[in-house]
Every structure is written in C-alpha cells, then in structure tokens.
Amino acid sequence: MNEKTNHLKTQTERLTAFEQWAKKAVWPAYLGCFWAVMYAVFVRFYQAAGGTLGLPGQPEDPKMMYMASYIAGVLIMTCGFILIGLVKPWGRVVPTWVPFIGGKNIHFLIILIPTLFCTAYLMAHGIGGMITKALHLAGVITLHFNGWVSLDVHSMVLWSLLFYEPWFLTMGILSGLTAAHYALASGISLSAFRRILAIFISFVSLLTIYCVFSIIFQLS
Template identity: 65%
Template sequence: MQQTTMNDMALAPKQSTFERFTKRAVWPAYAGCVWALIYAVFVRFYQAAGGAIGMSGQPRNPELGFYMASYLAGVLIMICGFILLGLVKPWGRTVPAWVPWIAGKPIHRAIILIPTLLCTAFLLAHGAAGIVTRALFLAGIISINLPEQYWIDIDLHGMALWDLLVYEPWFLVMGLLSGLTAAHYAQASGISLSALRRGTALYLIFAVLLTTLFVCSIAFDFVDKISF
C-alpha cells in the first residue's frame, strides 16, 4: 500500500509555482474586495456626488448622464468585489436559504467562474490597453478622440495623466486580483490540473487578443464601431 502511494505521488504532475500559489492563497479575494470598495466609494460615488478631483472636463447634462452612470458603476463595482469573497467563502458555493425551491443546493462552478473570468479579461484588457494608449498619446504618437456629445470641454492631456497614473492601473490590479481568485476557486472546486493548465493557456491568449483589440480600437479610432 505504501509503495502504491509513493508511485502515485511520483506519477502525479508537478505543480508550478503559480498553481501552488493560487491553490492556497485566498488573500487576493479580500484584497480585490477592498480594492473595489476603495474605487467605488472614493472615485465613482465621489464623482456621482459632484466631486471634481480626477475630472478633466465638463460633461454635458451631468445630473442625467455622468452622475448616474458613475453611481451605477460604483454599485456594480461593489457587487463585483463581494462576489470575489464568495469565491473563497463557503456561502459562495451553495444557494442561499432564502431562495425558494433550490435553497441549499450546490452552485455549479461554471455559474460563478465563467462570469468572473469574462469580467477579469475585460479588467485586464481595459487596464493594459488604457496604459499603453495613454502613454502613446502623451508621447505624441497617437491621438485620442472622445465623443463630443458627452463633453462640453475636456483637457485630453490631463485626462490621459489621470488614466495613466490612477484609473487604468486600478483596472489592471483589479483584473490581476480577480484572476488569481478565479484560479483559486477553479482548483478548490475540483478542476483537474490538466484542465486548469489548458484553460489558463487559452484564457491568456483570449486576454491578449482582447487587449490588442482595445488598443487598436483606441489608436485607430474605431472604438465606436465595437461599442454596444
């Protein structure tokens, strides 16, 4: 029996540093939740209340457009932060007791994992593409055009600096924390190591392609063609 166990251990695939880290690390979920709350409160809710710090222009009809959009974005970001906690907490694996008919049943991992991975890809692509394009803009290599119907006046240079130093790094860090949490959840929910490796490789390709699309849409000014 001991010999069989030792043979099984020898034949088992060796985990990489990333796989070992994500298997035991739960702190990215807590850090991601705090990171989301900070941005939601001190950026989105602040600007929704009329705060001017970080604003590089005057939006048109702010009460009906920008302020409401900022508030809704803040609420959505807070929800996303708490969802990250659900990926590492027991209450995130079963249907809550107040849900009729299916209360207490286990939640299929795809229901949580797929939306989390899609949001993570968006966060990573948004942050990486934003940093690249703002740096190119400040270097005078590309131009950035914003829809005139949304702004009365805007300082593009100031906007690019805020994006480069504050907003886009937040997206990138949030995407990294979300991705690490998703990897932990995948292993904790029983996904095999081989499936995890294949999925990670395909996911990285998807994230790179999405980032490239975002960069090209901004650099070549066809972002309106892919907006919805």
C-alpha cells in the same frame, strides 16, 4: 500511509509553484474586495456626488455622468464582494431559502466563466488603456474624448495612465488570482485548469489588441 494519502501527495507534487500558491492563497479576494470598495466609494460615488477631482473638464450632460458613476460604483462594489464569495463556503452552495435548489452545490463553471470574462475585460481595459495613453503622450496618436463641453485632454490622459487604467489592471490581476484559487480549490483537474489558463491568456491578448485598435481608429 494509505493509498488515498499517496494519491493526494502525488497530485500535490504535480502542481507547479504557481498552482500550489494559488490553491492556498485567499488574500487576493480580500484585497480585491477592498480595492473595489475604495474605488467605488472614493472615486465613483465621489464623482456621482459632483466631485471634480480626476475629471478635468465640463461634461455635456452632468446628470447622466453622475448617474453613470453611481451605477458603476454599485457594480464595482458588488463585484468586490463576489470575490469574497469565491473563497468562502457560502459561495459554493445555493442559499437554503432558494426554492427547489436551496442547499445544492453550485457547479464551479457557473461562477468561474463569468468571473474570467470580467477579469479579461478588466485586464484588457487596463493594458489597452495604458498603451493608447502612452502613445498619445509620445505623439504617435491623438485621442479625442466625446461627451465633454470642455476638457483638458493632457490632464485626462495623465489621470487615465497613472490612476484609472492601473486600477483596472490591478483589479483584473486580483480577480484572476482569485479565480485561479476558486478553480483549483473546487477540484478541477490540472489538465483542465491549464487548458482554461491557456485559453484565458490568449483571450486577454486578443481582447487587448482589439481594445487598442478600437480606441485608435475610433478616437484618433
């Protein structure tokens, strides 16, 4: 066994169980893409077409809401396909048709940083939303939703708690696992990966606290 093989074996042995798993696992990207496409098509595009399931009320400006749902659907679907790029070779190299820089490798931080920010938003949105909706149902706070002529608040809260917010959290987890795979597969040092992970967890915690307090004090 040569020196290079011994070095690679030593690096592998230093990986934690999660890091070994994340470095090999690509299925979160495919499941995340599927999760995003299904939500975009059967929720956002459905609502953009005038569907009312999951919207227990009458919006003040239906056209604006339909357009917002359509734009959100396009963005969500795009984000889903971006996850696939994180586990494919074509997501690491600039397309050859791009002038001057075509064919060059993409520095992993260029993709990793925005992915982590989006992941943090998804997770904080889901966790913060579930906390505030649960507090509302428990009678601790009272939520009010702007932009509606009439609204069944209880039904909206249940839809959010049991459907919308869990989707955000699940999408955030899948996106985070994909980002971890991308970072480890890109050759990042373990010390750097662990520092980024610690910073990310701290950021998600702070962002979740901010979301909870902003919802309570702005909407209660």
